[in-house]
Amino acid sequence: MDKVRFGIIGIGNMGSSHALSLIHDIQGAELTAVCDTNPKRLQWAKEHLPSPVLAFGNPDDFLASRAMDAVLIATPHYNHPTLAVQAFENGYHVLIEKPAGVYTKAVREMNRAAETSGKLFGIMYNQRTNPLYAKLRELVLSGELGEIRRTNWIITNWYRSQSYYDSGGWRATWAGEGGGVLLNQDPHQLDLWQWTTGMMPARIRAFCRFGKYRNIEVEDDVTAYVEYDNGATGLFVTTTGEAPGTNRFELTGDRGKIVVEDGKLTFWRLRVPEPQFNAEFTGGFGQPECWKCEIPVSEGEGSQHKGILRNFTNAILHGEPLLAPGEEGIHGLTLSNAMHLSSWTEDWVELPLDEDLYHAKLQEKIEASTFRKNSGDGKTLDVSGTH
Template structure:
């Protein structure tokens, strides 16, 4: 195979951006086909994409065409797992947009299908290509920070106005999106939280405010506390209703503290690890000597979406290791599912979560969602050929 022939399902904002990147920016990739249930979006494809790009109105038609090698799924969240499973069954490599899905039960089925397929499976976690977070992961995984004691991420710069939510009836609804700030805005941070530290919590206690700042049915304000197996603790605070917002990630370990903020990486490095200092210091008041180290990181955010597309293409052509394996999408989703479940049950949630209980609680909210079930059925792709 000299080139990977891609087919994109879903021509919303991200699908269109991916289409143009595949045409102009990704060596070894070829945009062979697009698929959308919307005639207007297929008209956009006819106007803006080369005549050689095939256009399909259903995934079933795309899958049956055998005109592609890989499928890029850029549809509403609920559709990611069923479309990925069907594409894998047809023998295609699959790259999905984030989040992996809405609930872990469906995502686990998708992961199992991928494991049995023998095909490449990736997820569009483009922030993993950001040198800032790559360097943070390197520092932690190498042991420079020592054993982690605490993680704190304040990510409150996701400001969204009421007009944003009013722009689509599916927005910020349980039936349309499956969640709010945790599922729409925060999937990258939830992924990076566990990817950079290499740690998943053992239990979660979260407090979600639903429609606190905007007239919506899903959460727009969250404070979550987590505990890790090694005794470390963590805090995750997020909202779409504050201005100005903050994006600050702190990780404290035996050897100091790392702060990620404003595109900079600062390592407050202890000359003597805190446990050693504490064991040897006998003068009462005092603290370890600390050096403020500005860690050099290349400017810019890295290759982002293009980087994931290039990596996924090279994985197919040259067996390059995936930067964002699709199977890892369940980790960030597990964190958001656990936060919802904790808020809904007003209790701690142990990991791994009870996926059946979560699905039951979610469906209760879908049934009473302001986004009508008929609209969901009309919007959702049906891999059997209707929509």
């Protein structure tokens, strides 16, 4: 094989962008087919994609065509696991958009299907290509920061107006999207939170506010407190209702503090680890000597979506390790599911997550969702490119 033939299910905003990237920018890749249930998107494909690219109006015909080697899924959230499983069963490599799905129970089934298929599985966690977070992960996992004591991420620069939510009846509904800021805007941060530290919390207590700032069903303001097995604590604060917003990720270890903000990575490095200083110092007031270090990081935001596409293509062709294995999508989703469940039950949520309880609570929300009431049974598979 000298080229990977890609087919895309869902050619909305992201799917169409990926289509053009595959055509113009990804060496070793070839776009051969697209699929969408929306006739307008199929018309767009006819007008903007080369004539050899096949267009299908339903996923069954698309997957039966054998017109591709790999399937890229860019549909509404609920369909990611369902379509991925179907693609694996038909013998395709699979790359999914974020999030991995809406609830971990379905995502776990998708991961099992990937494992048994023997095919490659990736997720579009394009922020893993960002040099800032790649360098942060390197510093943390190498031990430069020492043992993690605290993680704080304030990510409130997701401002969305009411008109944004009003642009589609499926937006910000339990039946249509399955969540709000945690599932739509924050999947990258929830992934990076655990990816850069190599740590998942042991338990979570979250306070989600549903429709606090906008007329929507789902959460638009979240404050979550987490505890880790080693005694470290963490805080995750996010909203779509504040302007101007903040994006500041701060990690404290026993060897100092690292802050990622405004495109910079700053390391306040202790000359002597805090536990050693505390054991040896006898002067009463005092603290370890600290050096403020501006860590050099490559300029720009990395290769982003094209970088993931390039990496996935090279993984198929040349065995290059995946930067964002699809199986890892369950980690960030576990965090958002746990935050929802903690708010719904007004209690701590222990990890591993009680997936059956979360799924049952989610079904209650779906049953009462305005999108479900306005669109029939709410269970029809929709592979239109809506995001």
